[in-house]
Amino acid sequence: MRDAVIVDAVRTPIGKRNGSLSTVHAADLSARVLTALVDRTGVDPATVDDVMWGCVTQIGDQSSNIGRFAVLAAGWPEHVPGVTVNRACGSSQQAVDSAAHAVMAGQYDLVVAGGVETMSRVPLGSHRTTGQPYGPAVLERYEGFEFSQGIGAELIAERWGLSRKQLDEFASASHAKAAAAIDDGAFEDHVVPIEADGTKFAVDEGLRRGTSVETLAGLRPSFKEDGVIHAGNSSQISDGAAALLITTTERARELGLAPLARYHTGAVSGADPIAMLTGPIPATEKVLRRAGLSIDDIGVFEVNEAFAPVPLAWLAETGADPERLNPLGGAIAVGHPLGGSGAILMTRMLARMRRRELRYGLQTMCEGGGTANATIIELLR
Template sequence: MRDAVIVEALRTPIGKRNGSLASVHAVDLSARVLNALVERTGVDPAAVDDVVWGCVTQLGDQSSNVGRFAVLAAGWPEHVPGVTVNRACGSSQQAVDSAAHAVMAGQYDMVVAGGVETMSRVPLGAARETGQPYGPAVLERYDGVEFNQGVGAELIAERWGLDRTQVDEYAAASHARAAAAIDAGVFDDHVIAVDVDGATFAVDEGLRRGTSVETLGGLKPAFKPDGVIHAGNASQISDGAAALLITTTERARELGLTPIARYHGGAVSGADPVTMLLGPIPATEKVLRRTGLSIDDIGAFEVNEAFAPVPLAWQVETGADPARVNPLGGAIAVGHPLGASGAILMTRLLARMRHHDLRYGLQTMCESGGTANATIVELLR
């Protein structure tokens, strides 16, 4: 079987809600990262077999196959296709998995995978305003329950006995870790500057330096009067885009490119759609079984910080070393642009692996509806 390798991974800085990227259309933002990928690698875009692009809320600005129109907005040849995929928060991680699978199967030789979300322009929950998202049969099966991720996070906190101090300590640590990574230049080699209205935007802007348990203590619970989840220990509403170039070792050699990492394995799993956010636990177990690796073989983990209880519960259930989990911060600190987050996590994971020469890295995302992706990559340089 052929292999699939990542030869480049780039992302925009993550913009906060109504921040630096709010004026940029999702298609145009996608085009910028596509062209940055071409500029960095020197690859002729005409040789790209497909662009597989994640986007979650496919309404309004994001309604018309963003992947295809991003190709056109980038000025790439018209024969290059594009497709938009939606596996909720894991959409661009699924894009990476699907691209790697197609390359390994011999159906594609070179694919761009990634995603975008401009949550400032297409608000979270906008789908509820235009219809019934889940359908009557699903609502009947689950006794009319509201599928609310915040409520799911509260259920996880209760089940694992996580109190307000514990989740706030995790949130404060996310900001501290992200600040340290930014200051150390860990992201410099894969974050592209974006020019917006004459200004250059180059650094994730959701970060709140000096965040502490004390500063978070003043925030009111958002989902239960006596709950532990609030805006400060949940992921931020954000804008951003990211892209990876995936091909085979042989094709990379022909193009004079040196692969960063090899796709080692991927898995997707489902879990209770009411609690919703526990999917990363069985998905991680599944990908480890599939690859024959143990949790201790993995040198770095990226577990999306949708809410603080998600990585905390995941750590307990998997036995992963907490020091290896999200050491560069995460979505609590810098944001969660839904359709882009899977690809953003991969750029962050690769940065950690390269800076510390770690052979294996694993990323996993909780997703609306109870599904989750888990992906393992192996460092090559």
Template sequence: MNEVVIAAAMRTAHGKRNGTLADIHPVDLMAEVLTALVDRTRIDPAGVDDVVVGCATQFGDQSSNVGRYSVLAAGWPDTVPGATINRACGSSQQALDYAAHAVMAGQAEMVVAAGVESMSRVPMNAAKEGGRPYGPRALARYGGREFNQGVSAELIAERWHLSRRDLDALSALSHARAAAAVDSGAFEEQVVPIDVSGSAFTVDEGIRRGSSVETLAKLKPSFKADGVLHAGNSSQISDGAAALLVTTPRRARAAGLTPLARYVAGVVVGSDPELMLTAPIPATEQLLKKSGVPLSRIGVFEVNEAFASVPLAWLQETGADPDLLNPLGGAIALGHPLGASGVSLMTRMVHHMRDNGIRYGLQTMCEGGGTANATLVELLA
């Protein structure tokens, strides 16, 4: 099998719901990142075998193969294909897996794995309105109850004995780490500036400086009256896009590129669809077995902060070092543009690995329906 490397990684800053990026069509937003990819790498886009774009809410402005139309909007040759995939929140992490599989198998030499979501223009539950998205048989199998992520997050908090203070402490830390990352310039190289009315949008819009357990304690529970989950310890609804250039070492050298990381292994697992958000735990276990790399050798973990209870339960089960978890903040502070989040997290992680000389990084993401992707990469740059 061919060795697979990530030769470039970049993202937009994440916009808040109805914020700076709200008026940009998701196809155009994705096209901005594809254009930046060519500008920064100097590759000939005609040599890209495929563009695989994650997008979770394929409805309205995101309904007609965002991947293909983003290629056209970017001005790439119309001979370059594009596809759009949906694995809920893990859509673009799955795009990376598909790109890696194609290159590994020799079916492609250069693939762009990307993701985009405009949650301002296409709200998370828009596709459900007037429809029956789960189907009667799937619902009947689980007692007719609709699958609800917020309720699942509450069940996780109960099962792992996580208090409101535990969750709020993680949330405050997420904001503090994200703010520190911005102040240190950690995101500058990876962020693609987006021109909005003559100004460059470059800083993630959801960071709340000075967030604390005390300020978060004032917020009302969102999913049950006596619950512990609320808007402040849940991921933010966001807009954003991101892209990775996935190729072989030989092709990267030929293009004059120094790869950032080697794709070591990836897995996807299914788990209880009602509890839903615990699948990163077995996904991590499978990934470690598959790769042969022990937890103790991994220097950074990106576990998506869909809700604060998710990474905290993951920490309990894996025994990972909490200081290595989401060191630049997570979705609670930086936002969660569903289809873009997998590649956006990978972008943050591989740049952090390079900046700090970290050999191995592990990323995992809970997903609606009770699935999770987990990916292990190794520093090369």
């Protein structure tokens, strides 16, 4: 079987809700990273077999196959196709997985995978404005339960005995780690500055320096009156996009490109759709088993910080080294632009692996409906 390698990975800085990226249409924002990928690699976009693009809320600005219109917005040839992928929060991670699978299978030679979400322009929950999400058969099967990620986070905190103090400690640490990473220039090699309204935007803007357990203490619970989940220990509503160029070692050599990492193994798993966010636990077990690796073989973990209980429960179940978990901070500190987050996490994890010369990295995302992706990549240089 052929291999699949990542040649380059780029992302926008993450914009906070109604912040620096809020005036940029999702197709145009996507085009910025597509253009940057071509500029950095010198690849002729006419040779790209497909653009696989994650996006969750596919209405309004993000409707009509945003992956295809991202290609056109970038000025790429009309014959280059694009497809939009939706696996909830893991959409662009699934795009990366699917691109790698297609390359390994010999159906594609050169693919761009990534995603976008402009939550400032297409608000969370917009899909509920028409029709009946989930359908009557599912609602009957789970009668009396609510499909709410916030309630799911509360259920996880209760099941794993996680106190508000523990969650707030994790949240404040996320801000501290993100601040240290920004100050250290950890993101500069892969962040594409974006100009909007005459201003150049180059740094994730959701970060709140000085966040502490004490500063979070005044925030009211968001989902239950006596709950432990609030805005400060949850991911931020954000805007952003990211893209990765995926090909084979042989094709990269023909193009004069040196691959950064090899796609090692991917897995997807389902879990309880009510608690909803526990999927990364079985997905991690599954991908490690397929890879023939142990948890201790992995040098860095990116577990999306949708809510603080998610990575903490994952940590408790997997026994992973907490020092290797989200070392650059996460979505609690810098935001979670749904359809773009999987690809954004991959660019961040790859940057960490290269700086620290870590052989393996594992990324996993909890997803609406109770699924989760897990992906292992192997550093090549």
